Each structure stands twice: as C-alpha cells, then as structure tokens.
Amino acid sequence: MRLKEMLATLSVLVSLIAIPVLVGWYHNGYVLGRHPAGTKVITLYAVAESGAWTLDKVDGTNYWWKDFKPATIYLQEGDKVVLRLQSTDVHHRFYAPQLNIGPIEVEPGLVEEAQFEAETPGTYRYYCTSICGDCHFYMQGWIVITAKGQSPQEPPPLGCVHEFEPPPENDMVAWGRYLYQKNGCITCHGEDGKGGIENPNYAKEGDIEDPSYVKGSVPAHNTIAESFFLEEKEDAETFVEWLIDKQEEPNIPPPDIPRFFIVLRKCEDAIAIIHEGKNCAKADPNGPEPPLQMPSWEVRLTDYDIDAIIAYIITLYEWEEEEEWEEDQE
Amino acid sequence: MKARLVILGIVIVLVCALIPPLVASSSSGGGEKKEFFIKARQYAYDPPRITVNKGDELHIRLASLDVVHGFFLEGHDIDAQIEPGVRQFKLRHPSEGKEFTDVNEVVFTVEHTGKFRYRCSHTCGTLHPFMQGELIVCPNYPFLAASGGTVGVLISTLLVIFLAGKKHKDAMPGGDAQ
Amino acid sequence: MGNQPANSVDKAKDAPKDSGQVKRFRIDLFEKIPFLKKFCKWRSFQFLAVFPNLVIFLFFLYAGLFGSRVGNRNIIIIFVWIFWWFLLITFMVPFASRIWCVLCPFPFFGEWFQRRALIKVRSGKTGGLRNKMFGLNKKWPKALSNIWLQDIGFLALCTFSALFLTRPIISVVVLGGLFLVATVLAFFYRQRAFCMYVCPVSGFQGLYAMTSMIELRAVDPQVCRKECKTKNCLTGSEKGWGCPWYQYVGKMERNNYCGLCMECVKSCPNDNISVFARPFCGDTQVKGYDESWKAFIMLALAMVYAVTLLGPWGTIRDWANIAEVRNWKGLGIYAGIIWFTALIAIPAVWALASWLGKLLAGVRSISTKEIFVKYSYMLVPLGLLAWIAFSFPLIMVNGSYIISVISDPLGWGWDLLGTADVAWRPILPEYTVYLQILLLLFGLFFALKRGYDISLTLYQDKSQAVRSIIPTGVVCAVIIFAFLRLFTG
Secondary structure: OHHHHHHHHHHHHHHHHHHHHHHHHHHHHHHOOOOOOOOEEEEEEEEOOOOEEEOOOOOHHHHOOOOOOOOEEEEEOOOEEEEEEEEOOOOEEEEEHHHOEEEEEEOOOOEEEEEEEOOOOEEEEEEEOOOOOOOHHHOEEEEEEEOOOOOOOOOOOOOOOOOOOOOOOOOHHHHHHHHHHHOOHHHHHOHHHOOOOEOOOEEOOOOOOOHHHOOOEOOOOOOHHHHOOOOOHHHHHHHHHHHHHHHHOOOOOOOOOOOHHHHHHHHHHHHHHHHHOEOOEEOOOOOOOOOOOEOOOOOOOOHHHHHHHHHHHHOOOOOOOOOOOOOOOO | OHHHHHHHHHHHHHHHHHHHHHHHHOOOOOOOEEEEEEEEEOOEEEOOEEEEEOOOEEEEEEEEOOOOEEEEEOOOOEEEEEOOOOOOEEEEOHHHOOOOEEEOOEEEEOOOOEEEEEEOOOOOOOOHHHOEEEEEEEOOHHHHHHHHHHHHHHHHHHHHHHHHHHHOOOOOOOOOOO | OOOOOOOOHHHHHHOOHHHOOOOOOOEEHHHHOHHHHHHHHOOOHHHHHHHHHHHHHHHHHHHHHHOOOOHHHOHHHHHHHHHHHHHHHHHHHHHHOOHHHHHOOOOHHHHHHHHOOOOOOOEEEEOOEEEOOOOOOEOOOHHHOOOHHHHHHHHHHHHOHHHHOOOHHHHHHHHHHHHHHHHHHHHHEOOOHHHHHHOHHHHHHHHHHOOOOEEEEEOOHHHHHHHOOOOHHHHOOOOOOOOOOOOOHHHOOOOOOOOOOOHHHHHOOOOOEEEEEOOOOOOOOOOOHHHHHHHHHHHHHHHHHHHHOOOOOHHHHHHHOHHHHOOHHHHHHHHHHHHHHHHHHHHHHHHHHHHHHHHHHOOOOOOHHHHHHHHHHHHHHHHHHHHHHHHHHHHHHHHHHHHHHHHOOOOOOOOOOOOOOOOOOOOOHHHHHHHHHHHHHHHHHHHHHHHHHHHHHHOOOHHHHHHHHHHHHHHHHHHHHHHHHHHHO
C-alpha cells in the first residue's frame, strides 16, 4: 500500500512538471528543429486589431491588452529563412512581392511555412492582402536584407492609426474625409490623396505597351478635379454643391458648369471603380501581382458614402498653385 | 390490452403528425427564379433567414462586410469562400473535390423541403462556429409534422394514461423506452 | 462477498416510495459483473479514474494559456466544450448518473490535502467521521446547504457563455477558477463542500442524474435499517473514507447527490451497496424550490443557447459577445432576458399551470406549492432531452475539429497523428433536424408519463391525477413546440 501511495504521489508530481517540459521539447526540438541546421526560423503572428505581423509571441494571455508592432525582419545576405505564419484571429494573407514570397493564405489556427533565401540586399515591404479589419490597410512591414559585413539601416516605422473622430454625417465633405481616413484610403492613395505610395509591378491599364507610362505607385487623388474636367475652382465648388443638393432632391437640374455631362460621366466612372473595385495590371507580365489592389466597396459603403468621398477628393485639388497636368486618375 | 393501448397511442401521434403536412402540401408555388444577395459579417448573415418554395431556382450572390467568411449550405453540397472587397467569390461542391472556382453567383434548385442552415466554413473569429443563417424550403414538412406530433404526443399520452388508468391499476401504457 | 440474496425485479418493492408506484426493472450490476465490483472495491480505483483526467486537464489549461487564441484550433475549447460536453449530457448523465464526478479533476488537490492520501485510507476521528482528515473541516453554512448557489452560479456563468465557449483564455479563467475554488474550499470546509454546494456543473448533473439509468443504492435497505449501527458509508471505516457527499446510503433514494466515488462500497460492513441498472427517469422526486428552479434555469438556458448559438440572429450574438462588440446595453438586455426567463417567467407560468392543475383535479387538500415542486420533475426529462437536442448539432457540425485538434492541440503547427490538416466537415448536418424532433418528442412523452406517475402519488383517483397534469403537460408541450420552432421551423 505504501509503495502504491508513493507511486501515485510521484506520478502526480512528475506530471505537473512533465507537461510544459514535454510540450517545449517537442515544439522546439521537433517542430522547429526539423529544418536543416543554419536555417533561421522566424514566427510571425498576424494580429488584425493592431494591424501587424508581429514577432511577439501572441496568445490568449497578451492578445487582449497589448498593442503589437509590425515586425521588421533583419536578414543577412545569404540567410536561409523559414517564415512560420499564423493568424491569431481572422484570415490574413502574407505577401512580399519583391521577394517572391506568397501570397500565402493564413487561415486562423493553422501554421503556414514559407521558405526563402535572402539574396539581393535591400529594404522590402511585406503586406497583408486580405482585408482583415480596420487596420488592414496599415498591415505592412519591412524585410531588410543587408550585405555581409554591413550594418542594417532602419526603415521608417509603420503602424496603424485608426482612431478618427466622426463628423456629423450630413456635412458631406467632412464625412467623405472621415471615410477616406477611416477606411484606409489614405494608406494607399496617400495623406490628402497625394499619392506616391509604391505599388510594386503596377501598371495603369492600357499603358503597358508604353513603358514611360508604367507607374510603380498608386494613383493620387488630389488632382481628380482636373481629371474630371473641372477647370475652375468655382466649377468644382458648384459641382460639389450639386452633389450635396442631389442627396436631398434626386431630380435637381444640372448645374451651370462647362462640359457638365463629361464631368458627370467621369464622376460616374469614379463611383463605379469605388463600387466595384479594380484589379491593376502588371507592368512586367511575368512579375508578381501588385500587392495593392482597389477593393470593391459595394457592400461596405452606401451610395451617399461614395458620393461623399467623391466630393471630398474633388476638394483636394490645390487651386492656387499651377499643377502639372497629370494623367486622369481613376 | 396494454399492447392495444400502445398501438392506439402511436396511431394518434402518427395521425396528428400527418395532418399538417397534408394540409400544407395542397398549397401551390415553386418553380420561380429567386435572387438573393447574402452579406456575411462577424458573426451572422444578412438576411439571416431566407424562405423559398420547393422547386424554386435560387440565384445567390455572396459578399463579406468585414473579413473572409465561408458559406456552407447543408444538404446542398455547396461551400463558398467569400473575400471582402472582392465581388466574385469562390465556390466548390465538397462532394466533387476541394478545388474552388471563382463565380459571380451560385445557382441551384431546391429539391428538398425543410430547414437548411448555411454556416461559416472559414474561421472568421471567436464566434465563428456559431455563425449561421437559415434557408427554409416551404412547405416545411419536418417542422409541420413535428408540430402535429407534439400535439399528438400530448393527446395520446394523456388519453392512453387515462384509459389505462381506469382499467389497469398498474399498467404503464406506452411502455418504458427500454 | 456476495452474501446478499440475489435480487432483481422483485426487489422493487423495497425501493423507496416514489418509485414504488410502478414495477420497474432493477438489475444488480455488481452481481451480474463481478469484475465491476472488484474494480470499484479496489482502493486505487478513484485515483486511477481521476489521474489521467487531471493530466489532461492540466494540459488543457496550458494549451488555453499558451496555445493558439483561435478557439476551434485549441484543444481546450474543442475537447471541453464540444467533446466533453457532448459526452456528459448525452451519455454520462442519462446513462451513468454522476460518473463524471468520479473522473472530475477539480477536487483532486483539495481532497488530497484533506486526506493526505491518494490511495490509502486513514482511520481516526474527525468530527463524526471514523477517518483522520486534515484541514479545518468546518461545517458548510446551513443557509447555503441547498443548490441555490449552484443555480445562481450556473446562470451567472452561462450569461457569459459566448465568451468562454469561444476563447481559450476565458475557458482557462473559468475552469482554472473553479479548480482553485474547489481546492481552497477544501482547506476550510468538510469533504466535498465544493462539489455539493458550489460547483456549477454539479447542480445540473445532480438534477438530470435523476433520469439516469444507473443508481448506487443499498441492496437491501432493511439491512441498513435493522443491522447497521455504524453507518460506515457516511462515517467511513478503515476500508473506505466516509461519504465525501454526506450521504447515508441506507436512506439515499435519489441520484442527485451521489458522486459515485465508490468509497461506501468499500466501507460498508455488510457489503450491502451496489450499482443497479434501472429504467430511464428512475428517480421522480424533486425536493424543494432550489431544485425546481434548477430545472427552470436549465430549461431557460437551453432555449437561450438555441437562440444565441444555433440561431441565425446576429444582433443577439453581438449582445452576448461583449468582449468584442462592447455593447453594454445589449449585454444588459441579453442578461436581463435570460435572468427574467429563468428566474421569473418560466416559474410564473409553471405556478399558474400548477394552480390550474389543482383546480382541474378539484382536491383542496393538495396545495399548489406541492404540485408546483413535485411536477417540476416533468421539466427534468424535458430539459435533458432539449439539451441533448441542442448538443447533437454541435458535435455533428464541429466534430471534425476533434480529429484535427488532437494532432495539433495547441494550434502551433504540430501534426502528432497526421490528422492536423483534416478539413472542417459537418457530418450529415441536414439530418440533425429529424434527430432533434425525435429527441424532443421523446422528452415530452417522458415528461408526461413521469408527470402522471408523480400525480398518482398525490391523488387517489386516477382521473383526478390525469386532470391535475393537463395544464403542466400543456406547458411542456408548448416548450417542446418552442424548441421545435427554433431547431426545425
């Protein structure tokens, strides 16, 4: 009886220690350790609420309070890397187009592995390309590959800003501005629609034959008034007024501006793009898919919302200065 | 005597269960083309419930309001994956394989009546396992029969107990389930 | 061993009064399966039953803390709330009474502390016991010596079910919390005060264990009454610990508060305790308002779950999902509806039906209160079957997660058995409704049948008895109809 009692006691005590030890041994030794020696195993956790692929270990104990920062992955030229990607909440997609990694679908609770070798030194952006929440359009980070013997340069910080004060909904231009910020339009089209955000291997549709038109960046919006053929500031203001008034009275007569029906058609084209989204063409047909694609906002924005955004981006045009003529923006 | 009462009880239940479906089966309808646009969000579908008639041809468009969702319609071999911001969605028929194809809508004819749930088949967040909606194909025979059956069980159990109780002190009509 | 006469059906007349109305079968399992008796009498029995579960449970806690946040890929969620829950409500409770209480790891450390033994027995004197026990061994407060605490505790816990059913970390808080409370209470109070009066799982198990097809009872209660002076089942002996649930088997006539730990089987000097197989819904007595309300609460929660978790309505899920949606007003409405339905609405309807039943029967001497409490037993088979009907879709739809999660318990990309990539696939979900219909109608049938059995203990005249259960019977039918509407309509 005493022997039995001792055995029982012993087995309870052993089991208390054995659980974490066995789990750690199996995970580190077998699951992580099965890659060839010298491989860098990097685990990235996707967190929708923070809009980050993070290097922190994310689990139930910290998810609910911690603000996770996007990971900057520093590599040396020639490093063999295994990325272990996992989601802590919703579906994400990992994509680093310039390094030919992905797009990799990351379903919550599953671990996806991606192998690659760090070749050309440089600073590369990686993205989440599946809409995953308010911070989705901020969900980007850097992979920095440095040449042997050199110290890495720190890339600019990234992170999600998503707290915006909503204005009264009936102030149409302000509402448009709010939606433009809150929905992350600014992350691709730039602050105040200034554009200039790099979109690797992107070409404007129809321009592929002529390499001089190939664009590596997302269209700007601050010149949209011009591309709508609104050539005078007054015309633009009248048109926005008309857009606002039209919400109340759908059958309002057209405003007195030159070439109104062309303006209207341009405006409708723009609405259609917001409504339906647009897949951008590749500059190099053999190259990777451009990571930043215009999503369809059909179910997430109302007609009023879309009109408000149009009204807002028309007002972005800087009339005082003489702008260079740019290609018409979507 | 006991056996006879048990049979009486069962007959009452069956008759009660059969009446509502028989009444409902005379109603006409079906064979129409019906279009639905179902929007998925964490953790429900809008509309949560769609009601059609047997024989209707359904054209269903799917969209997501927030994150990637699924759409698994039970009993119809339909499984879709819906990506937010994309107008097309991915569809597959699980019995035919794992591959998804991009489509604009899913089209099928409802052959069976009853309630079929459509549920999220792609992990979409905490309450994902409970994200579901309902396709009701009228006339809903299982429900109608069950409703009649409820009345039937109530009447027959009480009646049989009553009859049995009058004559046999210890008999337990209906019998233990075992 | 086996010095008692053989018994089967004819023993029924010795059974307590409530089941004495009708001849029901009763099979002595210890007699039929000698190995079972030997196994239960083995001193290591309890330890060997609990220990694997303790290890598994601790591993679940670890997985909940450090494993994937994604509930359907974390073993704690899938194994506790889908697998365990399904086994508990569809198999353990209706077929094997409180067998879970033998396997439950919650009181393990507390009981170890009290006994300072895992296998052996300590003789001695503690309070009225013939065992040496450690700890303060206080008596549980009289005012709380009922299941009200379990009623309210379970209701409170289940108000937040959408959170702990889906988030591993909150499951850890709830399960780990209960584990801790069980352990701490054992330092202060006698034996299994936690299990008896606090554990929220215990409350409904006790109630629904009345339906169970097995029971632990005295083989011949006459032996207890006449020959036994020592009551070792209650007080213990050098062979077994005194009943941790404070039960005296000689007078025990219901399954409610017997944890099947088998200590009494070991300590009984007359070898007069056995486990019997019996018909479904063998015990038919509800004693006291606390147990009636348990039945109301369980029924209300089954309905709330059917609406919240299996219904199509997103708004209600948003209210319940407070941690993400943070709609406090919504949670208020949600909680208000649950508490009002469980504590006030259903009891009020039941009281009305009981009063009508009294009027219909036309016997003044039998009070509405008596009808109210006794007939609330009808809600026991009804509620149990409603819960089973609720639980089947859970396993049929999400059962495939069990297969994938067993290979990757922490959601860390493991593949222990090669099944980690098994895709989610419901098992014949379109046929669930037919199963649910059968289960619910079966529940209604048993509610009415046992309701009548109970009415016979109150009324001499059979037609009075039948009339007295008509209103409550109709209420039962309406409840079943409501479930059918939710599940199939």
